[in-house]
Amino acid sequence: MQGKVDKVGHFMIPLSHYSTLKKNATFEEAVNMMNQSAKEKGYRWVLVLDDEGRIVGILTLRNVYDALGSLASKAGGWLGISFNNADLFFWDGLKLMKDTPVTKYIRPVVDAFVLENDPPSRAVEIIVKKKITIVPVLDSNLKVVGIVRPVDLLPFIIKLFETNIS
Numbered sequence: 001m002q003g004k005v006d007k008v009g010h011f012m013i014p015l016s017h018y019s020t021l022k023k024n025a026t027f028e029e030a031v032n033m034m035n036q037s038a039k040e041k042g043y044r045w046v047l048v049l050d051d052e053g054r055i056v057g058i059l060t061l062r063n064v065y066d067a068l069g070s071l072a073s074k075a076g077g078w079l080g081i082s083f084n085n086a087d088l089f090f091w092d093g094l095k096l097m098k099d100t101p102v103t104k105y106i107r108p109v110v111d112a113f114v115l116e117n118d119p120p121s122r123a124v125e126i127i128v129k130k131k132i133t134i135v136p137v138l139d140s141n142l143k144v145v146g147i148v149r150p151v152d153l154l155p156f157i158i159k160l161f162e163t164n165i166s
Helices: 027-041 061-074 088-098 120-130 150-162
Strands: 020-022 045-049 055-060 135-138 144-148
Touching: 020 027, 027 045, 027 061, 027 088, 045 144, 055 061, 055 135, 061 088, 120 135, 120 150
Parallel strands: 020 045
Antiparallel strands: 045 055, 135 144
């Protein structure tokens, strides 16, 4: 590619566009925030931050369903759960779950992130290797400044196709 070198920061969506919670928030608060974010912006995840603004993890819609699914399977499966004939194990478990810290259910951000000055190919590599669709973008102080998704990287892919290799 000729000219300016692209960086992940050119493709990311800024942090201000996303819902964030502190790590001591409850699972119920996180799910409510995710619901609001989905209605307003179509995002199906919430970023969980520590007190210094560093990303701890991401609560995805998949995490929510996995948590509820494990509770339902212990209660005999989703088909056995009814609002009319409540299974006590499920409903008691749900009461406990909603007050549990959200950090119990998040996908931790260990090595699935990029720095804003990284090349876009680094984000593509993480998306492919980790099989994830949202990658936090961090600044040099390791604070989250945005998110990059596969769809955000399409202009980078198009540029690859347009590159004259001859």
